[in-house]
Amino acid sequence: SPLPQERGGNNSFTHEALTLKYKLDNQFELVFVVGFQKILTLTYVDKLIDDVHKEFRDKYRNEFQQKGTLGLLNGTFDFKDDFMRLLRDAEESSKVRAPTVMKTFEQSLKSQKTVKCMIETRGEKPKEKVKNKKNKGSKKEGTEAVAAPGKASAGDKQSSGDREELTKDEILQKNREEFFRRHMKAGEKSSKSPKPEAQKEKGKKPRVWDLENSNAKVLDYSNSATNGNAEACPVEEFDPDAALGDRNREPGRLYDLEYESDEEAEEEKVVQNPSKPSVKKGGLGGMFGMLKGLVGSKSLTREDMDPVLEKMKDHLIAKNVAAEIAVQLCESVAKKLEGKVMGTFTTVTSTVKQALQEALVQILQPQRRVDVLRDVMDAQRHRRPYVVTFCGVNGVGKSTNLAKISFWLIENGFSVLIAACDTFRAGAVEQLRTHTRRLNALHPPESHGGRTMVQLYEKGYGKDAAGIAMEAIAYARNQGFDVVLVDTAGRMQDNAPLMTALAKLIAVNTPDLVLFVGEALVGNEAVDQLVKFNKALADHSMAQTPRLIDGIVLTKFDTIDDKVGAAISMTYITSKPIVFVGTGQTYCDLRSLNAKAVVAALMKA
Amino acid sequence: AMAGTLEPHLEALRRELRAPDPTVLSVLLTLIAVIVTLLIWRLVQGRRSSRKAVLLLGLCDAGKTLLFARLLTGRYRDTQTSINESSAVYRVSNDKSANVTLIDLPGHESLRLQFLERFKAAARAIVFVVDSVAFQREVKDVAEFLYQVLVDSTVLKNAPALLIACNKQDVTMAKSAKLIQQQLEKELNTLRVTRSAAPTSLDGSAAGGPAQLGKKGKDFDFSQLPMKVEFVECSARGSKGEEGDADFEGLEKWLAKIA
Numbered sequence: 001s002p003l004p005q006e007r008g009g010n011n012s013f014t015h016e017a018l019t020l021k022y023k024l025d026n027q028f029e030l031v032f033v034v035g036f037q038k039i040l041t042l043t044y045v046d047k048l049i050d051d052v053h054k055e056f057r058d059k060y061r062n063e064f065q066q067k068g069t070l071g072l073l074n075g076t077f078d079f080k081d082d083f084m085r086l087l088r089d090a091e092e093s094s095k096v097r098a099p100t101v102m103k104t105f106e107q108s109l110k111s112q113k114t115v116k117c118m119i120e121t122r123g124e125k126p127k128e129k130v131k132n133k134k135n136k137g138s139k140k141e142g143t144e145a146v147a148a149p150g151k152a153s154a155g156d157k158q159s160s161g162d163r164e165e166l167t168k169d170e171i172l173q174k175n176r177e178e179f180f181r182r183h184m185k186a187g188e189k190s191s192k193s194p195k196p197e198a199q200k201e202k203g204k205k206p207r208v209w210d211l212e213n214s215n216a217k218v219l220d221y222s223n224s225a226t227n228g229n230a231e232a233c234p235v236e237e238f239d240p241d242a243a244l245g246d247r248n249r250e251p252g253r254l255y256d257l258e259y260e261s262d263e264e265a266e267e268e269k270v271v272q273n274p275s276k277p278s279v280k281k282g283g284l285g286g287m288f289g290m291l292k293g294l295v296g297s298k299s300l301t302r303e304d305m306d307p308v309l310e311k312m313k314d315h316l317i318a319k320n321v322a323a324e325i326a327v328q329l330c331e332s333v334a335k336k337l338e339g340k341v342m343g344t345f346t347t348v349t350s351t352v353k354q355a356l357q358e359a360l361v362q363i364l365q366p367q368r369r370v371d372v373l374r375d376v377m378d379a380q381r382h383r384r385p386y387v388v389t390f391c392g393v394n395g396v397g398k399s400t401n402l403a404k405i406s407f408w409l410i411e412n413g414f415s416v417l418i419a420a421c422d423t424f425r426a427g428a429v430e431q432l433r434t435h436t437r438r439l440n441a442l443h444p445p446e447s448h449g450g451r452t453m454v455q456l457y458e459k460g461y462g463k464d465a466a467g468i469a470m471e472a473i474a475y476a477r478n479q480g481f482d483v484v485l486v487d488t489a490g491r492m493q494d495n496a497p498l499m500t501a502l503a504k505l506i507a508v509n510t511p512d513l514v515l516f517v518g519e520a521l522v523g524n525e526a527v528d529q530l531v532k533f534n535k536a537l538a539d540h541s542m543a544q545t546p547r548l549i550d551g552i553v554l555t556k557f558d559t560i561d562d563k564v565g566a567a568i569s570m571t572y573i574t575s576k577p578i579v580f581v582g583t584g585q586t587y588c589d590l591r592s593l594n595a596k597a598v599v600a601a602l603m604k605a
Numbered sequence: 606a607m608a609g610t611l612e613p614h615l616e617a618l619r620r621e622l623r624a625p626d627p628t629v630l631s632v633l634l635t636l637i638a639v640i641v642t643l644l645i646w647r648l649v650q651g652r653r654s655s656r657k658a659v660l661l662l663g664l665c666d667a668g669k670t671l672l673f674a675r676l677l678t679g680r681y682r683d684t685q686t687s688i689n690e691s692s693a694v695y696r697v698s699n700d701k702s703a704n705v706t707l708i709d710l711p712g713h714e715s716l717r718l719q720f721l722e723r724f725k726a727a728a729r730a731i732v733f734v735v736d737s738v739a740f741q742r743e744v745k746d747v748a749e750f751l752y753q754v755l756v757d758s759t760v761l762k763n764a765p766a767l768l769i770a771c772n773k774q775d776v777t778m779a780k781s782a783k784l785i786q787q788q789l790e791k792e793l794n795t796l797r798v799t800r801s802a803a804p805t806s807l808d809g810s811a812a813g814g815p816a817q818l819g820k821k822g823k824d825f826d827f828s829q830l831p832m833k834v835e836f837v838e839c840s841a842r843g844s845k846g847e848e849g850d851a852d853f854e855g856l857e858k859w860l861a862k863i864a
Contacts, residue, residue: 031688362715369749373799412802580804594806 023049024335025057032056044090051086299341300348305334308352319602321565322524325572333359357603363568364595366577370551375512376414376483385417385476387484387509389469390553391502392517393529394490397555397582399428401517402485403435405580407587410443410453414482419472420458421465421505422489429458432487442587455481465489466505473509486511493532503540506547515579516549518570519556526569534574551579554593558583562601567593658692658706658727659863662754663734664746665712668772671841672734673709675853676860681842687711690720695860705729705863717750725759730766730863732856737771737779737838740788748792752800755793755830764832768859775840782836786827794825835859 022033034049059082309330316326333355342351372388379386388405390398399422406416418436422428436456443453457472469486476484488505491498506514516533518526530549538546552570560566567578578593661669670684670691677693692708710720731754735747754760769789771782780788827834839853 358719361719365715365718367714369746371745371749371796371799371803373802374745374795377795377799408804590804592804592806597806 021045021049023053025053025339030056044093047093048086048090051090052083055082055086299339300337300351302334302338304348305337305352308349309334312352312356315605316565316568316602318563319565320523320560320563321602322527322569324524324527325569329356329359329363329568329572353603357599360568360599360602361595363572364578364593364598367575368577370577370579370592372513372579373412376409379512380414380482385473385481385484386513387473387486387511388513388515389486389488389506389509389511390515390517391488391506391533391549392490393492396490396517396519398490398517399431399435399487400585401553401555401580401582401590402487403432403439404582404587404590406435406454406483406485407439407442408590409483410439413448415448415451415480416454417472417476417479417481417484418454418456419469419484419486420456421468421472422487423459423461423463423465423468424489428487428489429456429460432456432458439587465501466508469505469509493529493536499532499536500540503537506537507541507543510547513579514547514550515553516551516570516574517553517555518566520554520560520564520566521556522566524569526566527573530570530573549574549576551576553580553582554578555582557581557591558589562604564598564601567598568602657729658708658724659695659730659732659860660721660724660728661707661709661732661734662717662721662750663712663772664736664743664750665714666739667712667734667736668841669709669712669734672732672770672772672839672853672856673707675841676707676857686713688713688716690724705860718753721754721757725757726763728760728763728765730768731760733767733769734772735769735785736773737781737785738773738776740771740780740785744788744792748789748796751789752793752796756800761831766863767830767832767834768856769834769836770853770856771836771838772841774838775842782838786836790825790827797825 017037017039018035019037020033020035022031024031030053032049032053034045036045313326313330316329317323321329333352336359337352337355340351342348376386390402392398402418406418409416418432420429420432433456436454439454440452445452457468457475459468459471465488472486473484475481486505486509488502489498491502493499514537516530518529522529534548537548541547552574554567554570557564571578581591581593583589583591661673663669665686670687671682673691673693674680674682674684676695687709688711690708690710692706694704695707696704708724710724711717733751733754736743740747769782769785771780771785773779823829837853837855837859839856841853
């Protein structure tokens with residue numbers, strides 16, 4: 001569903017075997033959708049949708065304007081006949097253009113040429129053959145089995161076939177002639193060859209290569225008179241003033257870069273002057289236009305919105321939103337606002353800002369429930385542990401946030417097993433062991449009815465991560481732990497064998513929640529990381545519906561002040577919610593996302 | 606002496622009124638006109654902003670748009686997923702003078718909270734439409750949305766009447782209203798615990814809203830809410846299919862009561 005998710009920038013959408021092209025009418029709040037099979041390439045779809053839009057709007061304009069919602073509900077929109085007529089017109093217009101009847105051989109220029117002149121241009125023959133093949137291929141693409149073009153194509157095939165046969169004959173003839181010529185020439189050549197060769201040899205000069213015959217003298221281009229002689233250096237006229245430049249500079253001081261604003265001001269003046277007369281001409285009309293814009297009933301055009309959208313896009317990119325996502329967002333907002341009638345006393349800037357704000361809030365709204373505790377309770381009832389896997393690139397804070405989340409779970413009374421599946425990084429297991437010790441000190445078994453709330457399951461370094469995860473889950477089921485948190489090693493998204501290993505871990509163990517840990521400092525890289533991680537998980541999964549990333553943990557949020565764009569980039573790419581936000585390195589620094597606050601920080605100037 | 610000091614002022618006023626200075630008089634008149642218009646405008650605004658709206662909320666595919674169409678026109682319509690709100694004035698059948706504005710809000714996850722924000726202040730009553738057939742599967746999502754509606758500060762302050770319409774009763778597998786009520790109460794009971802335990806929001810406000818739903822210590826019950834809650838069964842499609850009428854007398858009666 002591209003429209004509610006603010007992906008409406010591109011006006012076509014593919015779903016299974018169908019391609020849907022859509023057009024928005026923002027004035028009357030209508031959506032026109034055309035669906036057709038993906039394998040067909042119909043050229044008249046765009047024109048059809050425009051025609052339908054215009055006709056429908058003109059025909060039912062009164063009903064929209066006057067009756068409002070009741071009009072929409074009650075009115076019978078008997079548009080079927082008009083639609084069929086428009087469809088037929090569009091199909092015919094496309095048919096007329098497509099197959100141009102090919103000229104028969106007699107008509108073409110080639111039949112007028114003699115055979116001899118064609119032999120010389122040898123390169124043309126293969127080109128001819130390629131052209132014939134292309135024409136045949138395009139005929140096959142046509143989907144409408146109409147009689148007239150069919151007949152034409154049959155006729156063309158025949159003529160091109162004739163052409164091929166002729167070319168074959170011609171080739172034979174040409175080859176024979178060449179053969180004879182060569183034999184004759186060979187005889188002549190053999191007699192002539194020693195003489196010209198002898199002549200050539202005399203005139204031969206040795207080819208001088210760079211490295212082989214390097215004669216140091218030949219290569220030395222330096223002036224032998226002056227170089228190497230210390231005394232005989234030519235004295236140039238040395239002008240100290242010219243060399244130093246500014247006489248007034250203090251010795252030893254490094255000056256700042258001077259900002260030359262005068263030249264720029266001049267340029268601006270020059271540009272403005274030619275535009276001024278045009279402003280004067282349109283003065284009166286311009287004033288009325290401005291008044292009309294203030295009072296309302298002015299519909300937004302692309303030109304009005306473009307400068308504002310450019311500024312908003314730059315603003316978003318300055319706030320650390322990935323560049324391609326900022327572009328797509330602005331496109332989608334533009335499409336949504338085009339043709340919309342503005343209210344009274346609203347400027348273009350305010351309308352666009354409002355629309356962009358709504359779009360951003362929409363993106364940050366989760367598409368599915370974000371309630372980990374509820375799901376843990378469910379799993380508890382079924383007597384199986386709730387498995388959460390943390391994945392991400394190196395150094396984003398997986399282990400730290402794992403510890404924070406386990407602290408939060410313990411506070412809510414759930415027992416946690418930490419599976420140390422990071423068997424690569426030095427000190428990973430020790431780090432988790434330290435966390436376990438500290439958490440057990442904070443929540444001793446005595447205060448929770450005698451059971452240890454946190455335990456670490458580790459098998460040292462160098463072992464297979466997927467195997468350790470499986471054993472940990474089985475151990476948790478036997479011992480009655482509520483939650484299993486699986487910590488994996490950080491890996492770059494380009495590292496194919498490591499991505500395969502991660503995909504295997506997730507596919508084999510089927511965790512309940514796959515969390516991607518990303519830092520809020522990341523910029524355009526976020527797009528690449530998420531896309532590649534999702535792709536790896538999808539490629540290496542054997543199941544029908546592969547397990548992809550289910551949620552995002554945004555870490556190091558305290559290091560960015562209001563450059564919160566990474567949140568937007570990540571949720572836009574995956575359409576998955578941000579489950580947790582990490583705001584520091586102590587156990588209490590775990591927050592949940594507040595969409596409105598983030599959007600307010602983003603839109604703040 | 607007092608009269609003496611007042612006398613010259615009174616004399617001046619009388620002189621002014623008798624031979625009025627045009628500029629002063631015009632200024633006075635414009636001031637009076639402005640004050641009168643402001644008063645009238647405020648009166649009109651007040652009447653318009655009185656809560657006259659009935660919101661139709663619910664998950665995606667619960668049947669809100671079809672219910673909306675049936676209430677207004679009585680006829681069946683093929684509907685699509687709404688991406689915008691629709692509003693119209695609904696006249697209660699027996700009483701000609703009473704009318705309410707029905708507002709049908711989209712149920713899509715990305716849009717529902719935004720539209721609720723926009724229209725919650727104007728709500729006199731809320732109809733929460735539940736898909737009785739898919740209820741077993743969706744109970745957690747239904748409960749979460751209902752929780753978000755109930756915990757909202759504006760809703761708690763205004764306490765609009767709440768009707769939970771169990772739609773799609775024409776299908777045989779539909780759950781009854783009583784069952785739905787019990788399940789929702791159980792689910793909301795657990796939800797208020799988990800929601801208040803969720804990590805606090807980024808700007809410091811608590812995730813589950815400052816209010817605690819219902820009474821602490823006791824299991825959650827719809828009677829603990831500050832607003833009147835009723836459960837009703839209905840079917841927008843109607844038992845006779847698309848040609849017949851919809852079965853929602855309970856809904857219509859409730860709307861008549863509200864108006």
